[in-house]
Amino acid sequence: MAAAQVASHPVSTAADGGNKKEYESLCEKLKEMSTLGGISGLLGWDEMVMMPEGAAACRAAQKSVMAGIMYDKQTDPELGQLLDELSSNGSVGFDPFQQAVIREAQRDWVRTTKIPKRIAKRRAELESEGYQAWTTARGESNFAKFAPVLEEWVSLIKETSALIDPSRSPYDVALEEFEKGMTSARIDEIFTQVKEGLVPLLKQIREKGTPPDTSVLQGTFDTKSQADLCNSIAKELGFDLDKGRLDVSVHPFTGGSHPTDVRMTTRFKDNDLTEGLTGAIHETGHALYEQGRNLDYDGLPVNQALSMGVHESQSLLWERMVALSLPFSKYLAPKLAGAFPQLPDLQAEQLYGALNAVKKESMIRVEADEVTYPLHIILRYELEKELLEGTVSVPDLPRIWNERMTSYLGCTPKDDAQGVLQDVHWSAGLFGYFPTYSLGAMYAAQIYKAAQKDVPSLEADIAAGQFSGLKSWLNERIHKSGSLHPSGDDLMRAATGSPLDPSVFLHYLTEKYTALYQL
Amino acid sequence: MAAAQVASHPVSTAADGGNKKEYESLCEKLKEMSTLGGISGLLGWDEMVMMPEGAAACRAAQKSVMAGIMYDKQTDPELGQLLDELSSNGSVGFDPFQQAVIREAQRDWVRTTKIPKRIAKRRAELESEGYQAWTTARGESNFAKFAPVLEEWVSLIKETSALIDPSRSPYDVALEEFEKGMTSARIDEIFTQVKEGLVPLLKQIREKGTPPDTSVLQGTFDTKSQADLCNSIAKELGFDLDKGRLDVSVHPFTGGSHPTDVRMTTRFKDNDLTEGLTGAIHETGHALYEQGRNLDYDGLPVNQALSMGVHESQSLLWERMVALSLPFSKYLAPKLAGAFPQLPDLQAEQLYGALNAVKKESMIRVEADEVTYPLHIILRYELEKELLEGTVSVPDLPRIWNERMTSYLGCTPKDDAQGVLQDVHWSAGLFGYFPTYSLGAMYAAQIYKAAQKDVPSLEADIAAGQFSGLKSWLNERIHKSGSLHPSGDDLMRAATGSPLDPSVFLHYLTEKYTALYQL
Incomplete structure (x- = not known):
């Protein structure tokens, strides 16, 4: 599809075919999540640009509450059901933009719901621990202090990738997070x-x-x-x-x-x-x-x-x-x-x-x-x-x-x-x-x-x-x-x-x- | 209780008596709502001080999503149950700060849950309509253009007050919103x-x-x-x-x-x-x-x-x-x-x-x-x-x-x-x-x-x-x-x-x- 067509493509929010209602419900949920993402974006910007230093702990709590609410929305079983129904129907009755909406939502659903809380939690912890270890290791130019973190990341990423898609190599699954469709x-x-x-x-x-x-x-x-x-x-x-x-x-x-x-x-x-x-x-x-x-x-x-x-x-x-x-x-x-x-x-x-x-x-x-x-x-x-x-x-x-x-x-x-x-x-x-x-x-x-x-x-x-x-x-x-x-x-x-x-x-x-x- | 005592009062987050667990669950829910309130506060500040003008519609959507999430938390039946259990127990085992936590949470619960969605929605609408009507009326110095809004507010406030506490005068119930304990x-x-x-x-x-x-x-x-x-x-x-x-x-x-x-x-x-x-x-x-x-x-x-x-x-x-x-x-x-x-x-x-x-x-x-x-x-x-x-x-x-x-x-x-x-x-x-x-x-x-x-x-x-x-x-x-x-x-x-x-x-x-x- 040429880009000129992209721009002039007529907008319709509902498929002509059978799953019109499901698509609309999906969009409603996605828009709410997008709005929540925007709020988190503002919290992040404010933290880097405007926030007084003494508010760091309260901002961390705000981000954590938002992350929890977002996680509940992202893993809402109703969302999964809607995606099941829409995906099983193939692309019948949906224009390319709508198909992309379903495809991307399905992709995000899989990447969120396949990871058990235990792993998600350990990844979040290791981000903080890793940053500390890296700062120390770099300061002392001592790789040994960073090596254990790196070992654990390698193992965690392999585990995560296998959960998301065991049919592909761990690196390809990890890459997909940053560069969709790339191998x-x-x-x-x-x-x-x-x-x-x-x-x-x-x-x-x-x-x-x-x-x-x-x-x-x-x-x-x-x-x-x-x-x-x-x-x-x-x-x-x-x-x-x-x-x-x-x-x-x-x-x-x-x-x-x-x-x-x-x-x-x-x-x-x-x-x-x-x-x-x-x-x-x-x-x-x-x-x-x-x-x-x-x-x-x-x-x-x-x-x-x-x-x-x-x-x-x-x-x-x-x-x-x-x-x-x-x-x-x-x-x-x-x-x-x-x-x-x-x-x-x-x-x-x-x-x-x-x-x-x-x-x-x-x-x-x-x-x-x-x-x-x-x-x-x-x-x-x-x-x-x-x-x-x-x-x-x-x-x-x-x-x-x-x-x-x-x-x-x-x-x-x-x-x-x-x-x-x-x-x-x-x-x-x-x-x-x-x-x-x-x-x-x-x-x-x-x-x-x-x-x-x-x-x-x-x-x-x-x-x-x-x-x-x-x-x-x-x-x-x-x-x-x-x-x-x-x-x-x-x-x-x-x-x-x-x-x-x-x-x-x-x-x-x-x-x-x-x-x-x-x- | 003298203020000097207030400051030095030993902090305890749990009652000595029977409802320790319920009190802790209550606090957890209240803290989450407080954090959400803080996020809304930041959105409001940003809107008045930092936000580019073109973002007005997206900010309205963000505030609306936050209000919806807050309403769900405020009217969560589990919260009501906790408050029922804690209130029925009187103040046994709670220190004055804890008693105040329960009292204030109970007060907010009543003021939120007694108002049906229909009235809450009409109040929100009338705020916008009222502002428009007032601006026009003041600009033209034409009270007749503002009178219908005022009539509706008088009736809505009477209705709301009767729902919250029919035993008190409508004005006293309305006043309580701004000046607790005042008559x-x-x-x-x-x-x-x-x-x-x-x-x-x-x-x-x-x-x-x-x-x-x-x-x-x-x-x-x-x-x-x-x-x-x-x-x-x-x-x-x-x-x-x-x-x-x-x-x-x-x-x-x-x-x-x-x-x-x-x-x-x-x-x-x-x-x-x-x-x-x-x-x-x-x-x-x-x-x-x-x-x-x-x-x-x-x-x-x-x-x-x-x-x-x-x-x-x-x-x-x-x-x-x-x-x-x-x-x-x-x-x-x-x-x-x-x-x-x-x-x-x-x-x-x-x-x-x-x-x-x-x-x-x-x-x-x-x-x-x-x-x-x-x-x-x-x-x-x-x-x-x-x-x-x-x-x-x-x-x-x-x-x-x-x-x-x-x-x-x-x-x-x-x-x-x-x-x-x-x-x-x-x-x-x-x-x-x-x-x-x-x-x-x-x-x-x-x-x-x-x-x-x-x-x-x-x-x-x-x-x-x-x-x-x-x-x-x-x-x-x-x-x-x-x-x-x-x-x-x-x-x-x-x-x-x-x-x-x-x-x-x-x-x-x-x-x-x-x-x-x-x-």
């Missing part, structure tokens, strides 16, 4: 191709490239001016302040309670202009996806983001494909020159080079550039899959981590704090999360290329600060279709004409960095 | 005494008094400086920013989600320094009460505010007894002089006079000073009681309103917009609410007098900007006892040694204004 076989295919292209490109850049001059972005930049500039850019990109807010928090994020109540946050450091700027544009990309959700299906799972990877594609499309492009530097350079007295003569080419320098040594994922980032992800993906498959054991992890860092990224961590302990994810049992970052980057490259084809003036528009054409294109092709498609590949097929094709991403990087580094 | 017979006694004292005092002030010079507070005052000053004063009075926030909203209020999460708001106008200043101190009084709630009984109704009147006593104690006193002017005058360049030589006596001028004409309640305010309240109290008793009919209301304005306050509204239509309360069915404003003022005078007796240095402390003695006294005597006492009179007896005595209030006003107006 490790498919990721292997994609990541192998990416690794084969990126490792030599990186080698070339490092050995033969002429690095751009980054000195212009070094120094001290007033944070108030950074905030004013970034807020005005977020609005120019299309963030709607009538349906959202912009605030400051320690860790930038996009949250809120509803597509009409999207709350993004930013953070600014006076010694790092790039981080604040690209961070704000990254969150704007997430926020535009949220504000673009299809209100014709308000409160139904079909209007939710398809996956973490697709969500990340929207932040990375704006952060990388747009904001790290030369046309955007043409728009941005005079703005920076106006905002900061030390940049009076900033030129677009100079800014473009400085924003796109590849790090000489890329040891830490969260500080990586777009060339080295996927190699960090591939390393983590391989290891977490091998842990679940049993081909790598927990005690061997630090050694293998360091070996692959050397092989893929050309640098070796000096200790485990800088190596295997650098990320928080595994401490919370988030196995299957890492790949979505790079899938997002690849979706973004492919989506951007399709938009370029459909909107021939795109680069000129960006240079002129005109972003509404791109935003509308994304609204129609990506945002409005929500979870209509069962996988990222299907969404790519509908929006760009082919499933995810990593060669688009590789081609983009190769072309860009060949020019930039004069390879 | 109209007791208010008649109090208000008659107040009216007999105030009407001649006001006449004397107007006819024989020498008004203080108010020119010093006229002019334009930078709102940013006002906000900075008021926020610093709120902190000096004792507002704890670790357990609360200070923000700005269109209508100042104090809300939040818990005693550790108290959120007060203020508003500043550049042409009115007094309103911003006294408003901020008023809200600080409410906020200190909320932050002072007894966390030994967290989530239980005994730690809630006793009544609207007692809550108002805390805001008015700080706004009037403290901030409108001469010692406070001694503290405030140099601060104002520092904050506003047009007040370089401001003297305490000059400021005290300007802050305490009695309006020449007091037509509007919300703009009234402390001398005329009670007369506005007495007029409304008489009329709403007479409406429910049937001794005044809705069509006669505007005429009687104007006659009593002339008689009590010496001025006659030029139309109904300025007269009977000036307040929003009746449009929402809030019959029994008005008296709490003036009961609060009288509680405040009596409480302050008791504090003065216990803290001999009180006035010198205030002049020196030392407020912690008064705050601690209020924490122990008023805040911590929450809803332990069944009425405001009982609280007054425990905290000050005698039930509410309006002569303390009259004496305070007479003495203050005799000196100020040189009577």
Whole structure:
């Protein structure tokens, strides 16, 4: 189904056929849960942005009560009965959006009800214990203090996955939580191709490239001016302040309670202009996806983001494909020159080079550039899959981590704090999360290329600060279709004409960095 | 029971006697409802202070879902059964705080479960319809457009009251919603005494008094400086920013989600320094009460505010007894002089006079000073009681309103917009609410007098900007006892040694204004 059809698809909330009443009852229950989810979203945002410190315990109690109420609704036997009746009827009489509503609700039902309370409780406890253990272990660079948590997560995730779907590998079932419709076989295919292209490109850049001059972005930049500039850019990109807010928090994020109540946050450091700027544009990309959700299906799972990877594609499309492009530097350079007295003569080419320098040594994922980032992800993906498959054991992890860092990224961590302990994810049992970052980057490259084809003036528009054409294109092709498609590949097929094709991403990087580094 | 005992009372969550298990089950249910109430409180605060305008519909849906969940919990038959068992056992084995928990829970149970859904629904609808009708009627100064709403409210309130307690008068049952343990017979006694004292005092002030010079507070005052000053004063009075926030909203209020999460708001106008200043101190009084709630009984109704009147006593104690006193002017005058360049030589006596001028004409309640305010309240109290008793009919209301304005306050509204239509309360069915404003003022005078007796240095402390003695006294005597006492009179007896005595209030006003107006 083409995206243009998605947008103009006539809305009907009832099937023509037999199960009209059941479908309506299902929607009522789903909408109530969605509203409860929105309230929890607001509690979370408030906690990060507004809540006084002394209220931490009361907020924990509020979240726990909400989680209990949500669990009761999610496991309500009436909901199960409705889904049984609707699923047994196949797709007869339901349009594609309605079919997606039933499919997604069924999926959530299975993932919630198959897990006994004992396991759900232990997972929640291990999240807290794991975070504590990880913090200590990283602080002391002592992997042994984190290893028991990791052992227990591996065993818990295997147990959980077998309960949800014993016919599939534990990793595939875990992955499904973050990237619907994706399999490790498919990721292997994609990541192998990416690794084969990126490792030599990186080698070339490092050995033969002429690095751009980054000195212009070094120094001290007033944070108030950074905030004013970034807020005005977020609005120019299309963030709607009538349906959202912009605030400051320690860790930038996009949250809120509803597509009409999207709350993004930013953070600014006076010694790092790039981080604040690209961070704000990254969150704007997430926020535009949220504000673009299809209100014709308000409160139904079909209007939710398809996956973490697709969500990340929207932040990375704006952060990388747009904001790290030369046309955007043409728009941005005079703005920076106006905002900061030390940049009076900033030129677009100079800014473009400085924003796109590849790090000489890329040891830490969260500080990586777009060339080295996927190699960090591939390393983590391989290891977490091998842990679940049993081909790598927990005690061997630090050694293998360091070996692959050397092989893929050309640098070796000096200790485990800088190596295997650098990320928080595994401490919370988030196995299957890492790949979505790079899938997002690849979706973004492919989506951007399709938009370029459909909107021939795109680069000129960006240079002129005109972003509404791109935003509308994304609204129609990506945002409005929500979870209509069962996988990222299907969404790519509908929006760009082919499933995810990593060669688009590789081609983009190769072309860009060949020019930039004069390879 | 003396307040000092209240504070040191040993906490036990279980009765020694037979119904220990039932009491614990009751507490668990009550705490969950309290937590849900806190979440609703946060939703309300956010709506007034943070929410983007476009999210209004989604917020309404969130509030409605929360109200539905709360209603289910409030009317849970298991809760009713527990209360039956606990109530039938009398107070055997329960300490006074536990007895108060059971008493308050029983009271809430009756007030919720006796009202059929039909009436609850109609009341909710009539609140919205009433607000619309009132807005139109006031805009056109056309009482006829509001009269049908008022007729329906009178009938609905009679019906509701009869369902809750047919043995008492409809007005007394309605009053109980806002002022627990209060009766109209007791208010008649109090208000008659107040009216007999105030009407001649006001006449004397107007006819024989020498008004203080108010020119010093006229002019334009930078709102940013006002906000900075008021926020610093709120902190000096004792507002704890670790357990609360200070923000700005269109209508100042104090809300939040818990005693550790108290959120007060203020508003500043550049042409009115007094309103911003006294408003901020008023809200600080409410906020200190909320932050002072007894966390030994967290989530239980005994730690809630006793009544609207007692809550108002805390805001008015700080706004009037403290901030409108001469010692406070001694503290405030140099601060104002520092904050506003047009007040370089401001003297305490000059400021005290300007802050305490009695309006020449007091037509509007919300703009009234402390001398005329009670007369506005007495007029409304008489009329709403007479409406429910049937001794005044809705069509006669505007005429009687104007006659009593002339008689009590010496001025006659030029139309109904300025007269009977000036307040929003009746449009929402809030019959029994008005008296709490003036009961609060009288509680405040009596409480302050008791504090003065216990803290001999009180006035010198205030002049020196030392407020912690008064705050601690209020924490122990008023805040911590929450809803332990069944009425405001009982609280007054425990905290000050005698039930509410309006002569303390009259004496305070007479003495203050005799000196100020040189009577």
